[in-house]
Amino acid sequence: MSKKNQRGFVFTLESTIAILVFSLLLLTISFPASNSMTELLVIQQANDLLKVWSVTYPSNNEIVFDTRELFGSKASVSVDRIKILNNTCFGDAVSSEAILLDDFLIEREFVINVCLD
């Protein structure tokens, strides 16, 4: 005479299938990713600064002022690899660079980093 283990817990076939179906249904749920053009806008704005600076040949103070007016505290600027405006980004950032020549063909390298967060 075999003893049956009355204390055991066993899933029946129907329960197993139900749990599997339920798990599959949960796996199919996905949230649509939101498409945003924020990055494009930031690139355009940074290029606006470089374009205007190519015409006006600003001083370092003017560069800092213009950048703050447009980006607030979300941007940092380097001129000839010297940081004149420093702000730390904790997330993604967009960088724009340009080498501008003035009337005397003196080169100045501009780098603008803008935070996307």
Added chain:
Amino acid sequence: MSIIHNNSRGIIFSFDIIITFIIILFGITVFVFAMHNNTNLFVKNVDDFFLEEKTLFVADSFIKNFDPTNALLGACVVDLEKRRVKNNELTSANFSNLKSLEIEGFFVKRVSYRFLGNDREQIIYSSARQSKNCLSVKRFVLIDGTKALVLVEGCIDE
């Protein structure tokens, strides 16, 4: 003599099957609810993207091009000697030629500017149409040789 068995417990007599049925129904409900939310989010994303795209493109065209028929699509200075358009350099003489613009439910509600260091905002174009779904874009330009920020506000019909 036929023996008729009456099942007094009904059709569904297994406790497991009841649990199974409830789990499957609950799963389908969650699935349908999630799909409904996803669809609504997707539609909203498409509308938001459409508004962003049109506003960005109109603002970019305004400060990068020259359009003699509608300055909203280009208000830049034209260098006749070099035969080219000067990007990001606008002239206030073109501001009197701003006309309405509508593309598939999108319309430009307002265009304004303010000179740097000055809080006073000058509105150069305004539409009477109302909408709560709007987006404003800020661009950096020169207006008559002076640094300024241009604001272009685009909306879509609700």
